[in-house]
Amino acid sequence: MIQPKVDLASLSLFPATHAQVRESWRRTWPQWGGALSLTEYLAREAEMESMDHAKDGKMIIWVLARRNDPTTLDFMCSCEAFKRSVTCYAIASVFTPPSKRGRGYASHMMSLLHWVIASRANLPKFPEAWGAPPEQVAGASEGLFSCLYSDVGEDFYRSAGPGGKEGGWETRGAVSTIWDVGAEEGDDDGWTWLTQKQLNGLWDRDAGRINKELANMSTSDTSYEVECPAAFVTYLPTNGVCRFWGIQSSNDPDTYASWSVDLRPPPPTLIITRLSASEETFPGLIAKIRQAARRSGIGKVEVWKLGEGLKDIAERTGGRTVIRDEHLPQMVWYGPGATGNIEWAYNEKFSWC
DSSP: OOOOOOOGGGGEEOOOOOHHHHHHHHHHHHHHHOOOHHHHHHHHHHHHHHHHTTTTTTTEEEEEETTTTTTSSOEEEEEEEEEEEETTEEEEEEEOGGGTTTTOOOHHHHHHHHHHHHGGGGGGOOGGGGOOOOOTTTTTTOOOOEEEEEEEEEEHEEEEEETTSSSSSSEEOOOEEEEEOOOOOOOOEEEEEHHHHHHHHHHHHHHHHHHHHHOOOOTTTTTTSSSSSSEOOOOOSSSTTTTTEEESSOOTTEEEEEEEEESSSOOOOOEEEEEEEETHHHHHHHHHHHHHHTTTTOOOEEESSSOOOGGHHHTTTTEEEEEEESEEEEEESSSSSSSEEEEEOOOGGGOOO
């Protein structure tokens, strides 16, 4: 049943109670549950909530609800915010039930979200038409930036700024390189297939590598998404963020990759979540990844925002680079001297949430 619109000033953003968390999962099950039953879906979400990337307060589900009834199960919409290193946030699972769509609730929720995850010293004046700002929650503020992936185009999240209209999340690097798997085979000499447990040990070292490379990036490089970037930001693949499958060169430990499988829409695609290789080692690495896909009956391999130095080599190995119109990576900067002139480095699948 379609319900009448509620005045936005009478709404605010609240961290979900346990009952509201369960209700948010029930709402998203028809769209995101796939082949899982409701019971299976709820069990999976509860299990994921206890994993490293979400536990110990790193994930908060937020709900847009009436100010005078913040714990109601009849909330307007919900989203998830994952706290990451150097105080930044990854936003996911933005959802409004069909009966409450078309009233601006989701856009309002996203505008209010800035006010609970960012430092308010770097935000504009809170709009009087929205009533009072949402209450800040301990351990859920002072963010320097936040990112999300949009499947509803560029404009929706960009227009959900902290003052409404503009100033929200801007698209950065919606680029994919795709290979068809082919029929070539090869042996495993010189390569080690990695389990999730082995990968966990690799990510700690990888985080140090990313930090070092980030510090040495030049803002004068013309290959970046934005002109003359003022700073570079990224997430790190640690604390359970990058738990997938992978492979590593036995001869060069700095050559490795991890991946997951995207089942929707069919047919399935092997999505590379993290890739590290030189121009010399990349052809061998991508050949092994294509082999892994072929052995699993998957016909396509995809990597998001492949490094500039590898694009020509990717083309020579059969890869084609395209601009994506889905899973658009978008970010907003809250730090000092707030500006849109920020580059999202290492914009790979591991940053999904």
